[in-house]
Amino acid sequence: MFPRYVKKLFCTRKYILKHDIHNVSRILDITLEKPVEKSTKVQGWVYAIRKMKQNIFIDISDGSTNEMLQVVIPKSAKPANLTYGSSINAEGVLALAPNGRLELRATEAHVLGTCDVTEGYPLQPKKPYDAEYMRQCLHLRPRAQEFSSLLRLRDLATTAINNHFRNRNFINIHTPVITSNDCEGAGEVFTIKPDSKEVLETMKRDGMSLDEVYFNSKAFLTVSGQLHLEVVARSLSKVYTFGPTFRAENSKSRLHLSEFYMIEAEKAFVSNIEEIAEEVELLVKNVTKDMIEHNLTDFHYIGASEPEWLNHKFGCMTYDEAVDILNNHVIELQHPMKYGNALSKEHELFLVKHNNNIPVFVINWPKEDKPFYMKECSHDSSKVAGLDLLVPIVGELVGGSIREDDYEKLKLKLPSTHNLSWYLELRKYGNVPTGGFGMGFERFLQCVLGIPNIKDTIPFPRWPHNCNL
Secondary structure, three states: OHHHHHHHHHHHHHHHHHHHOOOHHHHHOOOOOOOOOOOEEEEEEEEEEEEOOOEEEEEEEOOOOOOOEEEEEEHHHOOOOOOOOOEEEEEEEEEEOOOOOEEEEEEEEEEEEOOOOOOOOOOOOOOOOOHHHHHHHOOOHHHOHHHHHHHHHHHHHHHHHHHHHHHOOOEEOOOOOEEOOOOOOOOOOOEEOOOOHHHHHHHOOOOOOOOOOOOOOOEEEOOOOHHHHHHHHHHHOEEEEEEEEEOOOOOOOOOOOOEEEEEEEEEEOOOOHHHHHHHHHHHHHHHHHHHHHHOHHHHHHOOOOOOHHHHOOOEEEEHHHHHHHHHHOHHHOOOOOOOOOOOOHHHHHHHHHHOOOOOEEEEEEEOOOOOOOEOEEOOEEEEEEEEEEEEOOOEEEEEEEEEOOOHHHHHHHOOOOOOOHHHHHOOOOOOOOEEEEEEEHHHHHHHHHOOOOHHHOOOOOOEOOEOOO
8 A cells, every 4th residue: 555655656746847847937947968858848828930941930938937938840840820929839859059049949839729910919029018008908918028027026925925924933814805894994995795685685684784784794895904913913922914905995096906915914922113113124125035036037027126225224213203304305395294194105205215215114103193003102192103114116115003902091992883892802811912014015016126006016906997807
């Protein structure tokens, strides 16, 4: 029994390795120090065709890398309907071309899916298209090399984020997408209920609205997993979540989406905002370095360069200091800053520029306009121990705070419209101070990759009046 299992295991592994060599990224890593004698098969999409006397040269990509593999097909073996944009498979032998480029000398090739560029195909070979045009054809946007580079970098950043938190001993928690609370209290939530009127009428009870009958209360798409992380942090100490988040804002700006991804972390036994700032800085820098180290080709292809701030300590100033800076430079601003107000995008970007374009934390905010869960500063009860991280291109990237852990104070601050008795009860049984933060993933990509519009950092963006695909 055991030997048969071992044989099966090794046979499976051999198959996986044989299959992997067809991946263009793996093929281009081959050094050819030894002749490649076995036939190799590749599959992908045609990005360029060049016709010579005896051969046809095509560049294909399977999406595994931004680089193309050149396939040489004898004219006698040219498949019918071979065009730009078509999908093909080809089999042959790998060799070095006279220019030192690796190529596949095909013995046979077949078109899998034709692409008639004269029948409305919106992408033409070697023609540049701006980002706004590509947003009109989201189903074909991944075919553009710039956007496929973005998708690979997004995947890499996702892996780097999870690796970072694992190395920091944080435990990943799947917080719910459907929730009964509005964490931020701004009312910018999407309501969830069955679309079936039959289901709603069957479940309806006296005194309940149709928005309440399914869950016995109103339910929303989550705006934040923070409150749920606070629950688990009081058991596992260091936790994080990374998933979709929804905001019903009527905004089409370059920095807002109706659906986006958030990285949120919560840490127990922490009582000062500086410790949270350290966690944020480590996350931003480590993930950025990981992206550069593991995929510099795509990083450069989309026009990104290593951020100048990567090797600098992030700045830090209080809200009061930030207001003083803005008031001292009011002549350079279109809109003056009024004490007690939130920072506008203009103010945020000015503060970053004032800090030599190095990200800067703004801490200790006036409590009037901040959420109920933020803890008052021990030295000034008019302030809360909160932070915003301001960065180039996007302004605010991260928001965080120490959470209010005093039962009586929290009881007075809890909104009466929120059913958060459970949240208050956390402060009664084995309570500890906690703090945490949230970072918008798409804004992070904007900042690191220099992408002006957030709609170009996510495969299928949703914003008001747009839910295509």
